[in-house]
Amino acid sequence: MRQKTKIDSMTGNRFPALFFAVLLLFFNGCAQSAPEEPVSGETVPAGHMDLQYAKQFSVDYYAGGAALVTIAGEERWLLVPEGTEPPQIADATVLRTPMEHLYVASSGAMDPFRCLDALDAVRFTSTTEADWSLAEVRDAIASERMLYIGKYRAPDYEVLLSEGCPLAVENTMIFHNPATKEQLEALGIPVMVERSSYEEHPLGRMEWIRLYGLLCGRADEAEAFFKAQTEALAQILTAENTGKTVAFFSLSPNGYVNVRRPGDYLSKMLALAGGIYVPAELETDENDARSTVNLQMEAFYAGAKDSDVLIYNANIYPVDSLDQLLEQNALLADFKAVREGEVWCAGENVFQETTAVGGMIADFHAVLRGGADESELTYLHRLR
Numbered sequence: 025m026r027q028k029t030k031i032d033s034m035t036g037n038r039f040p041a042l043f044f045a046v047l048l049l050f051f052n053g054c055a056q057s058a059p060e061e062p063v064s065g066e067t068v069p070a071g072h073m074d075l076q077y078a079k080q081f082s083v084d085y086y087a088g089g090a091a092l093v094t095i096a097g098e099e100r101w102l103l104v105p106e107g108t109e110p111p112q113i114a115d116a117t118v119l120r121t122p123m124e125h126l127y128v129a130s131s132g133a134m135d136p137f138r139c140l141d142a143l144d145a146v147r148f149t150s151t152t153e154a155d156w157s158l159a160e161v162r163d164a165i166a167s168e169r170m171l172y173i174g175k176y177r178a179p180d181y182e183v184l185l186s187e188g189c190p191l192a193v194e195n196t197m198i199f200h201n202p203a204t205k206e207q208l209e210a211l212g213i214p215v216m217v218e219r220s221s222y223e224e225h226p227l228g229r230m231e232w233i234r235l236y237g238l239l240c241g242r243a244d245e246a247e248a249f250f251k252a253q254t255e256a257l258a259q260i261l262t263a264e265n266t267g268k269t270v271a272f273f274s275l276s277p278n279g280y281v282n283v284r285r286p287g288d289y290l291s292k293m294l295a296l297a298g299g300i301y302v303p304a305e306l307e308t309d310e311n312d313a314r315s316t317v318n319l320q321m322e323a324f325y326a327g328a329k330d331s332d333v334l335i336y337n338a339n340i341y342p343v344d345s346l347d348q349l350l351e352q353n354a355l356l357a358d359f360k361a362v363r364e365g366e367v368w369c370a371g372e373n374v375f376q377e378t379t380a381v382g383g384m385i386a387d388f389h390a391v392l393r394g395g396a397d398e399s400e401l402t403y404l405h406r407l408r
Contacts, residue, residue, distance in 0.1 A: 067111035076254065077228035080219040081235055086111045091238050096219050103238050117214050122241025125187055129176040130195035133218050134161060135378045136233040139249060142240040143170070147187060150176040157376045177201040181211060189213050191239075195221065220378065226293045227254065230381040253382035260385060266298040266392045271328040271361075272370075274337040275352045281324040282337070288315045293381065297388035303327030325355055333391060334361040336369045336407065343369065346407040366391075367407045374403050 069092065073083035084092040088108045093101040100116035110118055127148035128134050134151075137143050138160050146164075152172050153165040164170035173180040176194065184192075192215045198205050205215050220232040230253060237246025272290060274282045283303065284290045291301040303324065328334070334356075336349060343349045346367055350356055361367055368391055374384060380403065387404045390396040398406060 066113050073234065075231060075234075077225040078220075078223055078231040078234075079225075079228060080222050081232070083235070083238070092116060093235060093238065095217065096222075099217065101216060119191060119214075119239075121239060123190060123239050125189050126239075127173070127179070127184060127189050127192040127213070129179070129198070130193055130218055131156075131376060132195060132220060132229075132378045133193050133232075133236065134158065135376060135380075136236040136246075137240065139233065139379045140237055140240060140242040140245050142236075142242050145240040146170055148173050148179070148184065148189060150174065150179060157371070177204050179204070179208075181207060184208075184213060185211055191216060193218055195219075221289075223289070226289045226296065226381050226385070227257075229289065230379050233379055249379070253379075257382050257385060260298070260389045261296060263298060263389075265300070268299055268332040268392050269302045269328075269330070270294050270299040270333040270335060270388075270392060271302050271324075271331045272335045272337060273324065273328070274339070274341055275349070276318070276341060279321065279353075280318040281321055282316050282318055282340075283324065284316055285314075290315075293385050294388055294392075297385045297392055299333070299388065299392045302331050321353055321355055325358075329359050331359070331361055332364075332366060334359060334367045335388075335391075335404065336367065337374075338369050338371055339375055342371075343407070349407060365406075365408075368404045369407050370404055377403075 067086060069084035070087050071085040073085070073091075075082065081093060081095045084094075086092065088111070089105040090108065090111050091103045092111075092113055093099075093103060095101070100113070102110055102113050102116040102118045103121045104110040104118055106120050106122075122145065124145050125147040126145055127150075128137065128146045129148075129150040131149075131151050134143075134146065134149070135158065137146050138158055143160055143164055148171050149161070149165065150173065153162050156162045156165070161170065165172055171183065173183050176197065177200075179192075190213070192208050192213050194205070194215055194217050196217060196219060198215065198217060208215050218232065218235075220229045223229045223231075231250060234243075234246045234250055237243040272284050272294065276282060284301075286301060286304055294301050303319075304327070336343060343352075346362070349367070350362070356362055374380075377383075384403050387396075387401045390401060391404060
């Protein structure tokens with residue numbers, strides 16, 4: 025750091041100005057010749073991961089293949105390949121890579137491992153076989169290659185210890201159960217809290233695959249996957265808005281209509297696909313962090329009855345046909361999209377396939393553009 029010299033008026037009167045000029049030149053020369061190393065003495069990174077959309081993590085690369093992952097500007101994880109010496113990094117948890125026997129409690133973090141053909145690196149889950157829509161994960165649990173060890177707030181600590189689990193990957197729900205996090209760490213199992221759901225841009229969520237690629241030794245595969253996904257979306261993201269309005273909703277047995285909040289990642293995906301999300305204005309509590317809100321049918325009718333496209337979320341309350349949907353609430357028959365046959369259904373894989381953001385945006389775009397070939401859609405099907 026360049027050293028600064030301050031001359032007050034009393035000192036300036038006591039010594040000749042020339043003396044201070046020489047003194048300033050001396051100190052400036054010393055500052056310029058000093059080596060440019062961090063004051064802390066940490067090893068200087070050799071490069072950085074060039075993130076396109078993600079803001080919740082960063083990666084610094086070091087000689088020898090090590091990588092420093094910083095999550096939310098707080099958690100620091102030093103990933104060091106087996107057989108190499110770690111660089112000098114303060115306040116970072118050292119993890120040897122590639123990692124195995126991972127406990128992935130965050131269901132949203134499982135899909136990146138699946139896409140990288142790295143499910144074998146995951147030994148433990150906090151989601152039951154029946155609750156997974158990912159066939160590969162269900163098969164892994166059924167064959168006991170992956171073990172369900174209880175809910176995330178009460179995992180089987182004994183099993184984790186007996187099998188030498190080196191890391192637990194949690195989402196921010198763990199902060200509601202701090203005792204669980206503390207117990208895991210007390211047993212020597214560090215807890216990485218992933219924050220992909222906090223990314224402002226939908227593609228920022230998908231970009232977390234680049235972090236998981238580092239964890240399981242599939243960095244090249246992760247880079248290739250992310251590049252392919254973003255390149256496939258290039259034309260869609262730069263295309264003009266279709267001008268069509270679209271509502272994404274589900275119906276609950278108690279009569280409420282569940283919709284995504286404007287500005288939620290899914291409503292942003294619809295905007296990226298060229299749509300205008302409705303209802304556009306909702307009276308919601310700013311302190312409520314939930315991504316959805318329940319509306320009375322009358323309020324949903326007022327905001328979405330003239331929408332060009334309806335997309336029903338079948339994740340919680342599935343329906344098999346348009347008639348079955350209308351049986352739940354007859355008012356839907358008055359909606360423009362129902363009259364024109366533009367009612368579509370999104371299955372549960374929309375939410376568990378977190379790396380499929382690109383494919384979902386492409387499906388949304390095809391539907392909004394009109395004349396979609398249903399055989400080419402992956403995440404949507406028309407309700408008839």
